[in-house]
Amino acid sequence: MPTPHISAEPGQIAPLMMMPGDPKRAARIAQEYLDDVELVSDVRGIGCWTGTYQGTPMSVMASGMGVPSTSIYATELFRFYGVERIIRVGTCGGMHPKVKVGDTVIATAAHTNASISTLLVPGINLSWASSYPLLRGAMDAAAGLTDAGIHAGPVYTSDLFYLARPEIISGLVALGTLGVEMESAALFAAAQQEGAEALTVLTVSDHLTDGSVDMTAEERETLYATAVKIAAAALLS
Ligand SMILES: O=P(O)(O)O[C@H]1O[C@H](CO)[C@@H](O)[C@H]1O
Numbered sequence: 001m002p003t004p005h006i007s008a009e010p011g012q013i014a015p016l017m018m019m020p021g022d023p024k025r026a027a028r029i030a031q032e033y034l035d036d037v038e039l040v041s042d043v044r045g046i047g048c049w050t051g052t053y054q055g056t057p058m059s060v061m062a063s064g065m066g067v068p069s070t071s072i073y074a075t076e077l078f079r080f081y082g083v084e085r086i087i088r089v090g091t092c093g094g095m096h097p098k099v100k101v102g103d104t105v106i107a108t109a110a111h112t113n114a115s116i117s118t119l120l121v122p123g124i125n126l127s128w129a130s131s132y133p134l135l136r137g138a139m140d141a142a143a144g145l146t147d148a149g150i151h152a153g154p155v156y157t158s159d160l161f162y163l164a165r166p167e168i169i170s171g172l173v174a175l176g177t178l179g180v181e182m183e184s185a186a187l188f189a190a191a192q193q194e195g196a197e198a199l200t201v202l203t204v205s206d207h208l209t210d211g212s213v214d215m216t217a218e219e220r221e222t223l224y225a226t227a228v229k230i231a232a233a234a235l236l237s
């Protein structure tokens with residue numbers, strides 16, 4: 001049955017899904033990577049496309065930006081549409097010095113300042129980790145694809161895009177945090193709540209300590225090939 005935010009009929013969304021933040025990137029990924037693709041939901045301009053990838057049914061749907069939006073879509077997809085695996089294919093700002101613009105970050109876990117870490121179990125700050133089978137699939141796929149510019153480690157899911165607090169960045173970098181984005185903690189939390197699997201594979205679009213090499217908005221929309229290939233292979237693994 002359709003939900004308030006997804007109009008697809010049961011069975012129209014595949015158990016395997018790639019989820020960028022940007023609806024335009026979702027449309028591009030669906031057109032470029034899926035065969036026999038069909039638009040199955042378009043509520044609020046958040047399209048969901050279903051087709052096949054190397055013969056296996058796969059869907060692509062955007063999360064929108066931020067924790068609440070991602071939490072709504074991921075929960076409804078896992079709970080009401082039988083989605084089993086979601087891999088976020090997004091962008092992040094590089095934080096760690098070893099991460100360069102254009103590199104790919106595979107998120108093993110997500111630190112966050114969002115309230116989801118404290119809302120679910122009273123008195124506990126929960127940790128949000130990606131799903132190990134997907135992580136292993138992504139690492140295997142990355143090793144077969146390229147040996148340069150792939151990093152695996154924790155990311156930071158921030159509720160604020162504009163936050164001038166350098167001590168947060170330095171503190172997180174000292175703990176090995178690779179990049180900042182705005183959705184992974186919500187996706188990992190929804191997967192843990194619903195007994196499903198989730199992972200994030202990010203393209204580094206800018207760097208917090210070097211603004212000279214930022215990607216343009218068009219590049220953010222289009223430069224995702226490595227992340228998508230790793231994510232698709234991990235979904236099939
Ligand atoms: O490119 P996406 O996947 O949207 O990811 C990043 O870009 C947006 C901010 O510009 C946030 O959603 C952040 O997480």
Ligand SMILES: O=c1cc[nH]c(=O)[nH]1
Nearest residue numbers: 091092093180181182
């Ligand atoms: O959330 C984000 C995404 C990309 N770049 C940033 O600096 N922040």
